[in-house]
Amino acid sequence: MVSIFKMMRLNKFLAGAGVASRRKCDELIRDGKIVVNGKVVTELGVVINEKKDKVVYEGKAICLPSSFVYIKFNKPKGYTCTANDEKGRKTIYDLIDADERIFSIGRLDYDTEGLLLLTNDGDFANRVAHPRNGIEKEYRVNIEGEVKESELAVLRKGVVKDGERMPSAKVKWLSFENGVTKLSVVIDEGQNRQVRRMFEGIGREIKLLRRVRIGSVKLGGLKRGEYRDLTEDELNLLVRGK
Numbered sequence: 001m002v003s004i005f006k007m008m009r010l011n012k013f014l015a016g017a018g019v020a021s022r023r024k025c026d027e028l029i030r031d032g033k034i035v036v037n038g039k040v041v042t043e044l045g046v047v048i049n050e051k052k053d054k055v056v057y058e059g060k061a062i063c064l065p066s067s068f069v070y071i072k073f074n075k076p077k078g079y080t081c082t083a084n085d086e087k088g089r090k091t092i093y094d095l096i097d098a099d100e101r102i103f104s105i106g107r108l109d110y111d112t113e114g115l116l117l118l119t120n121d122g123d124f125a126n127r128v129a130h131p132r133n134g135i136e137k138e139y140r141v142n143i144e145g146e147v148k149e150s151e152l153a154v155l156r157k158g159v160v161k162d163g164e165r166m167p168s169a170k171v172k173w174l175s176f177e178n179g180v181t182k183l184s185v186v187i188d189e190g191q192n193r194q195v196r197r198m199f200e201g202i203g204r205e206i207k208l209l210r211r212v213r214i215g216s217v218k219l220g221g222l223k224r225g226e227y228r229d230l231t232e233d234e235l236n237l238l239v240r241g242k
């Protein structure tokens with residue numbers, strides 16, 4: 001059977017992934033610093049399958065940049081993040097020209113809009129989503145009526161909802177106009193419906209929920225339904241947990 005994947009020497013793969021020069025990569029291999037499919041490899045000249053073999057250096061999976069896709073997307077309200085919605089609702093894949101091997105890192109509710117990251121790189125997704133990395137998510141929240149400072153203090157401390165204390169949040173009052181309070185809410189966990197549940201906990205209903213930032217990646221000028229590749233800077237900062 002002919003393989004559709006590319007075979008290549010380990011040192012070429014590592015250098016291509018930006019680990020170091022090929023000569024330096026040979027040294028790393030000889031020194032037992034490279035792990036292939038769970039085993040330390042010390043022989044030079046080992047050939048790997050770039051798509052199937054898992055190569056790890058300093059605890060991080062190494063891959064050739066061209067094999068991966070990293071997208072930032074402005075999800076409109078009224079779309080689910082699943083590939084197939086059981087209720088037959090519209091999904092983000094109706095708006096993105098990509099197959100479902102590209103998945104979102106975390107999810108936004110059907111009624112939530114804003115910044116969503118998509119990738120086909122599972123390791124990257126795990127790193128960004130893992131609560132251990134504490135990557136902040138910032139939301140704009142519009143609430144009907146005038147929200148009092150005492151209510152915001154409850155959210156900052158961690159509101160008790162269904163007998164459980166929710167994680168604390170950074171909450172900033174932005175404005176009160178035409179009967180609507182606008183707030184900025186920053187959380188560093190990503191529990192299911194976390195922001196909505198926080199406001200349910202203080203008896204307030206959200207009129208609009210928009211994610212505007214993940215770590216240092218901002219929604220910026222992306223229009224609803226638009227997407228683009230992350231820049232190298234955006235990607236590097238996220239990998240470092242910022």
Ligand code: URA
Pocket residue numbers: 107108109110112192193194195196197209
């Ligand atoms: N919190 C929510 O409640 N919903 C989202 O979609 C994201 C964060």
